[in-house]
Amino acid sequence: MRVHTDYLFFNTKKRQEFIRITDEIAAIVQKSRVADGMVLVSAMHITSGVYVNDWEEGLIDDFQKWLEKLAPSGLDYRHHQTGEDNADAHLKRTIMGHQVVLPITNGTLDLGPWEQVFYAEFDGRRKKRVVVKVMGTGEI
Amino acid sequence: MRVHTDYLFFNTKKRQEFIRITDEIAAIVQKSRVADGMVLVSAMHITSGVYVNDWEEGLIDDFQKWLEKLAPSGLDYRHHQTGEDNADAHLKRTIMGHQVVLPITNGTLDLGPWEQVFYAEFDGRRKKRVVVKVMGTGEI
Amino acid sequence: MRVHTDYLFFNTKKRQEFIRITDEIAAIVQKSRVADGMVLVSAMHITSGVYVNDWEEGLIDDFQKWLEKLAPSGLDYRHHQTGEDNADAHLKRTIMGHQVVLPITNGTLDLGPWEQVFYAEFDGRRKKRVVVKVMGTGEI
Numbered sequence: 001m002r003v004h005t006d007y008l009f010f011n012t013k014k015r016q017e018f019i020r021i022t023d024e025i026a027a028i029v030q031k032s033r034v035a036d037g038m039v040l041v042s043a044m045h046i047t048s049g050v051y052v053n054d055w056e057e058g059l060i061d062d063f064q065k066w067l068e069k070l071a072p073s074g075l076d077y078r079h080h081q082t083g084e085d086n087a088d089a090h091l092k093r094t095i096m097g098h099q100v101v102l103p104i105t106n107g108t109l110d111l112g113p114w115e116q117v118f119y120a121e122f123d124g125r126r127k128k129r130v131v132v133k134v135m136g137t138g139e140i
Numbered sequence: 141m142r143v144h145t146d147y148l149f150f151n152t153k154k155r156q157e158f159i160r161i162t163d164e165i166a167a168i169v170q171k172s173r174v175a176d177g178m179v180l181v182s183a184m185h186i187t188s189g190v191y192v193n194d195w196e197e198g199l200i201d202d203f204q205k206w207l208e209k210l211a212p213s214g215l216d217y218r219h220h221q222t223g224e225d226n227a228d229a230h231l232k233r234t235i236m237g238h239q240v241v242l243p244i245t246n247g248t249l250d251l252g253p254w255e256q257v258f259y260a261e262f263d264g265r266r267k268k269r270v271v272v273k274v275m276g277t278g279e280i
Numbered sequence: 281m282r283v284h285t286d287y288l289f290f291n292t293k294k295r296q297e298f299i300r301i302t303d304e305i306a307a308i309v310q311k312s313r314v315a316d317g318m319v320l321v322s323a324m325h326i327t328s329g330v331y332v333n334d335w336e337e338g339l340i341d342d343f344q345k346w347l348e349k350l351a352p353s354g355l356d357y358r359h360h361q362t363g364e365d366n367a368d369a370h371l372k373r374t375i376m377g378h379q380v381v382l383p384i385t386n387g388t389l390d391l392g393p394w395e396q397v398f399y400a401e402f403d404g405r406r407k408k409r410v411v412v413k414v415m416g417t418g419e420i
Contacts, residue, residue: 001141001281003316003417005385036143038180038273040318040381044392046333052238053186053230058218062227063234070210070350078338087342090333094343094376096234098332101180101241101381103273105145110271112184131390133318133383135416136275137143141281176283178320178413192378193326193370198358202367203374210350236374241320241381243413245285250411252324276415277283 004032004134010048012124018060019119021050021130025102026109028132035107037136042099044131047089047123049096055116067092089122096120104136144172144274150188152264158200159259161190161270165242166249168272175247177276182239184271187229187263189236195256207232229262236260244276284312284414290328292404298340299399301330301410305382306389308412315387317416322379324411327369327403329376335396347372369402376400384416 006028008021021041029039041050053059070091077087100117103110119130146168148161161181169179181190193199210231217227240257243250259270286308288301301321309319321330333339350371357367380397383390399410 001417005316005383005390036145037275040383042381042383044395046392046394051234053234054219056219056222058221059227059230062217062219063231066211066231071346077342079334079336079342081338082336087339090339091343091346094331094333097237097377099381101182101239103145103180103182103271105273110145110273112186112269114186115184129392131383133385133390135317137141176285177415191374193374194359196359196362198361199367199370202357202359203371206351206371237377241322241379243285243320243322243411245413250285250413252326252409254326255324277281 002032002034002136002138006132008130008132010119010121010128012121015124016064017121017124020055020116021119022117025117025132029104029109029134032134033139034104034134034136035139037104039102039104040099040133041117042131044129047086047093048128049093049098049120050100050130051096051118051120052100052115054114067095070095086123092122142172142174142276142278146272148270150259150261150268152261155264156204157261157264160195160256161259162257165257165272169244169249169274172274173279174244174274174276175279177244179242179244180239180273181257182271184269187226187233188268189233189238189260190240190270191236191258191260192240192255194254207235210235226263232262282312282314282416282418286412288410288412290399290401290408291406292401295404296344297401297404300335300396301399302397305397305412309384309389309414312414313419314384314414314416315419317384319382319384320379320413321397322411324409327366327373328408329373329378329400330380330410331376331398331400332380332395334394347375350375366403372402
């Protein structure tokens with residue numbers, strides 16, 4: 001049995017930014033030499049998430065507008081009494097999910113044709129991390 | 141350590157349909173001969189999901205009406221500029237979740253009394269897949 | 281390869297209550313003697329959830345008010361025709377998520393500085409369970 005751990009780092013220019021990370025995850029899976037198993041991809045911060053969906057700019061824009069409607073910024077959240085101003089970021093990342101587990105088969109990510117992995121930043125412009133934990137049986 | 145991979149196929153008659161798959165997952169777990177571990181059940185398409193909740197027709201109807209309220213179909217989504225008409229399906233599946241990880245104890249799914257696994261289709265009437273990846277220690 | 285299973289029990293005084301369980305999960309991970317792997321933490325009931333977010337009372341209050349707005353109690357849900365009155369609890373737990381998978385590195389939970397694990401009860405005042413399944417390679 002093999003277990004391999006890696007981390008991805010982000011420091012987005014914009015407060016909110018969705019970044020495709022499928023290739024980075026695939027590279028870590030290859031490095032792990034796990035042939036058959038799973039990989040956990042999980043945001044280590046509580047105002048960002050990780051999700052699987054379409055790599056299409058229009059849909060990404062739809063997601064962001066939809067999240068703003070469901071969990072608006074700028075409201076009088078109680079969390080802001082601590083000096084923070086990012087309560088909506090905590091809510092938005094909850095809708096999108098903070099982690100995914102991806103199957104590995106024959107040494108590669110076993111994804112459907114349109115599945116792409118994204119890092120969803122809702123309170124960026126500072127250093128953040130995603131943990132990637134690969135687990136499974138050894139070489140093919 | 142054992143790893144076993146299987147796939148479930150769906151081709152629903154209706155565009156939106158929730159299908160109970162607990163028994164299918166249990167059968168795959170039995171076939172895997174994993175005694176103690178986990179099973180990942182994950183939609184391979186981005187307009188369907190997998191979730192755990194109650195097997196009660198009224199609640200399933202409540203879920204579907206609620207999702208239509210939170211993520212309405214027929215809006216002028218930017219994703220539709222690509223020729224697609226299913227942006228709401230991407231949003232709805234995000235609310236429900238696209239995957240679950242179920243514990244396996246003593247060779248069977250370790251679920252609570254009311255936990256049932258469902259495949260949630262939001263853009264059906266064509267062939268879709270769910271990947272089932274079982275991982276754990278061998279026979280009991 | 282090690283697999284260790286444990287259960288947490290809850291019986292909240294209030295119908296809705298969020299309870300921090302990070303320390304309980306950390307103790308189970310330590311007991312498992314898994315050095316490198318993952319732990320699944322999953323609600324076994326369908327009106328409660330498990331999520332990772334901030335340990336800040338204001339934000340917890342924001343979450344609860346937000347969930348009430350997105351999935352109000354007291355509506356005329358079809359599920360209530362069965363005699364139940366908790367349809368909103370099923371919807372709320374769906375937003376929060378019913379499970380998390382946490383990475384284990386060097387024998388401890390590999391969490392970011394603000395990540396805390398919570399049990400989210402939406403229909404309490406009775407005994408409920410969370411399953412904790414640890415899986416990975418043995419001692420450090």
